Amino acid sequence: MEIRRKSVAGTLESSDVLVEIEPGRGVTVELESVVTAQFGALIEKTVREVLKGFAVENASLRVVDRGALDCTIRARVETAIKRAAAEEEK
Template sequence: MKINKVAKAGTLESNDILIMIMPNENSGIELELESIVMKQFGNQIKSVILNKIDELGLEDVVIKAQDKGALDYTIRARVQTAVERAVE
């Protein structure tokens, strides 16, 4: 699946995550993550995002995520919503 445009989902409220997804001019998947819980859960958050991207069959995409303590199911939902908005 190819991303056609820049799209966002989520907020910067507590216990949420803001996901911005855009086409990657280079090849591959790039992930930029900022999180208030990076030391404790940074690897888990990255894993959840990348697994969802893989599940959706995306390639050549840049994901920027600003996390404020979101749980895994919220992260997955925000990624899926951003992707659906980007491929419309």
């Protein structure tokens, strides 16, 4: 899936995650989290799994986690991808 423009999903509320995605070269993930030491690798793995599932090969992501569950992270990444890949209305 081609990322056509920048999009955002989620919030900075407790137990949520903010995902920003935009076109890029290759896949880069910048992670900010209060639990990076314990769960940073798992959060990044989850993000990359969702990207792979949508066949996203070129994107730059910024993920700001506030203690979100895995299912929330997956949903926010999926929403950001779909918004960024959608055709603009004319």
